[in-house]
Amino acid sequence: MLVTNDFGDYAVLSAAEHEALTADALLLGHPRHADLEARALLHDTPREHWSDLESAAYATRKSFALDGPSLHIFVVTLRCDHSCQYCQVSRAAVDAAGFDMSLDDAYAALDRVFEAPAPALTIEFQGGEPALRFDLVRAIVERAQALNETHDRKLSFAMVSTLHHLSDDDLAYCRDHEIRLSTSIDGPAEWHDANRPNPGRDSWARTLHALARARAVLGDHAVSALPTLTRRALSDPKLLVDHYRDLGFPSIFLRPISPYGFALKTRRAIGYEMSDFLAFYEAALDYILELNASGEPFEETYTAILLRHMLTPFHSGYMDLRSPAGAGLGVLVYDYDGRVYPADEARMAARTGDDRFAMGRVTDALDTLMSSPAVRWLATGSVAETLPGCSECAFVPFCGADPVYHAAAHGDPIGDRANSAFCFKHKSLFTLLFNRLTDADASTLTTFLAWAMGKPRSDILAPGHVDR
Numbered sequence: 001m002l003v004t005n006d007f008g009d010y011a012v013l014s015a016a017e018h019e020a021l022t023a024d025a026l027l028l029g030h031p032r033h034a035d036l037e038a039r040a041l042l043h044d045t046p047r048e049h050w051s052d053l054e055s056a057a058y059a060t061r062k063s064f065a066l067d068g069p070s071l072h073i074f075v076v077t078l079r080c081d082h083s084c085q086y087c088q089v090s091r092a093a094v095d096a097a098g099f100d101m102s103l104d105d106a107y108a109a110l111d112r113v114f115e116a117p118a119p120a121l122t123i124e125f126q127g128g129e130p131a132l133r134f135d136l137v138r139a140i141v142e143r144a145q146a147l148n149e150t151h152d153r154k155l156s157f158a159m160v161s162t163l164h165h166l167s168d169d170d171l172a173y174c175r176d177h178e179i180r181l182s183t184s185i186d187g188p189a190e191w192h193d194a195n196r197p198n199p200g201r202d203s204w205a206r207t208l209h210a211l212a213r214a215r216a217v218l219g220d221h222a223v224s225a226l227p228t229l230t231r232r233a234l235s236d237p238k239l240l241v242d243h244y245r246d247l248g249f250p251s252i253f254l255r256p257i258s259p260y261g262f263a264l265k266t267r268r269a270i271g272y273e274m275s276d277f278l279a280f281y282e283a284a285l286d287y288i289l290e291l292n293a294s295g296e297p298f299e300e301t302y303t304a305i306l307l308r309h310m311l312t313p314f315h316s317g318y319m320d321l322r323s324p325a326g327a328g329l330g331v332l333v334y335d336y337d338g339r340v341y342p343a344d345e346a347r348m349a350a351r352t353g354d355d356r357f358a359m360g361r362v363t364d365a366l367d368t369l370m371s372s373p374a375v376r377w378l379a380t381g382s383v384a385e386t387l388p389g390c391s392e393c394a395f396v397p398f399c400g401a402d403p404v405y406h407a408a409a410h411g412d413p414i415g416d417r418a419n420s421a422f423c424f425k426h427k428s429l430f431t432l433l434f435n436r437l438t439d440a441d442a443s444t445l446t447t448f449l450a451w452a453m454g455k456p457r458s459d460i461l462a463p464g465h466v467d468r
């Protein structure tokens, strides 16, 4: 039995220990008494307030809540020369007119960025293919840096791109202005080219060529990559992991395909059940743990995020697993046409005609956007600790709320946990990882702690600390 408290402390109890605890019979002198008391899972006398230590622990875990939006996504153009199967509704043809962000809207969006109180701000360029408007990317970066001379925030930039259209000059600009690059590699050529058709049907080869150029200019670890997992990739987890290793990546981020952005017919062709993803994930994780045990450090990034929530007092910062949710409260998306959305998935839903997520326009003040009907509506499902199902779930200190998914899938932001793919995924992953923690050998514990703390395995001297 897993028991947890609001601060993320936990213990695994036998059925008898759990029964004694819930029957109020875990008395002084019981072998688990002192241990559970030390973890704030048991108090001998009723208390009305948290201790200062507990309040500090809670504040640490939720420190993102007072920052306001810290991730600002600029969709500088909707145009793209790829026609990816899972991105049909959020792209426009490469020569189409009227799908680029105007300079006025970009500058207005920057005013919103600096209205947010967050001490650290990230501006991320997305598309379409943002490299098609690298001139606009440069203008935004330079204006942001100029504004930051008075605002004095920790400012960082990122760009999600196929890399194909970045010249050496553009790459040097990314290096000089510390723009982190992220690209998509869906697996070997056959998989990638089937998922991501471009005019020459050579997307994989062009991506690898561009990756080599980018690494030559920016350094070996300056470009990260992410696979979008279609049904084909689920058939061979080892092949996918090996492809990333062969390309010199130190990690892979395994997440199921987003249910947004493509038509139902395509979803039937390339989509899959969450249970299929979970079987794939477990096989991939086992293989990656074997690699680490044999001395090759390689990370599964989503596991590292979950373990950080489970094994440390800190939140990972990951926007899609927050409570209060990231949507609208931690992230803002500025679309090419000047409309503002609380999440990229909300922008995609709007493209299919669901306008309930639109917060307003870039010219509206941040206060107006943040108090818009869309944000108020989403806020009803943004705090996991208050949601039916979540409020009584042992995993809630480590989990998050996804009001955009639940609004899109169930019709309202609160949603129904019993039929929620988001909940099924996280219940399954937390169960898997807690089982692994209680059964693990020293090597697995060392790997898990290294991932949770973002340190090399050699820094984990003794894999103690974990309840067994």
Ligand code: SF4
Pocket: 384, 389, 390, 391, 393, 394, 395, 396, 399, 400, 417, 422, 423, 424, 426, 427
């Ligand atoms: S696992 Fe499900 S019920 Fe538990 S906190 Fe996460 S979403 Fe809520």
